[in-house]
Amino acid sequence: MDNEQLKYPADFAGAETQGGQEPQPHLRFASTLCVDDAPESLEKRIRRDPGDLNAHVQRIRYYQTQYDAPGCYAALVDLFIVLGPRGIDLRKRMASQTGFLLTPSLREFIENHLYVGISARTPLPSVTSSILTEAISGTTELVAAGTSDLPVH
Secondary structure, X not given: OOOOOEEEOHXXXXXXXXXXXOOOOOEEEOOOOOOOOOXXXXXXXXXXXXXXXXHHXXXXXXXXXXXXXXXXXXXXXXXXXXXXXXXXXXHHHHHHHHHHHOOHHHHHHHHHOOOOOOOOOOOEOOOOOOOOOOOOEOOOOOOOOOOXXXXXX
């Protein structure tokens, strides 16, 4: 995502400023907001253009209105991946608006990554419907330590 441009949603345009200046020049702004898009359509838009923050925000809001905690978490993770270390205000806004849906451990994970972002390879708590993750999701513990009466050959 480093070389690609990001498009901020119309309702967020201008919020990512530095000292009252205009938004950073490397960001593109989308002007449409279509709340009727189904999640599949939004996911297609994100796959086609991961920097379309309008689609990310719409996806988060869709899952929020459906009270779909796993979908909301996955959409937040994808937004955090796309933003990298940028877009702290947008990350904070989306996390604060959806945090009530998340379990305490998922909320803590999101809060711990508000300022540093998430990379596509960051090990994540279980996330099933993320589009942009490349990391292992869930636990990496394959076998629990224990005792066994079986002989070792």
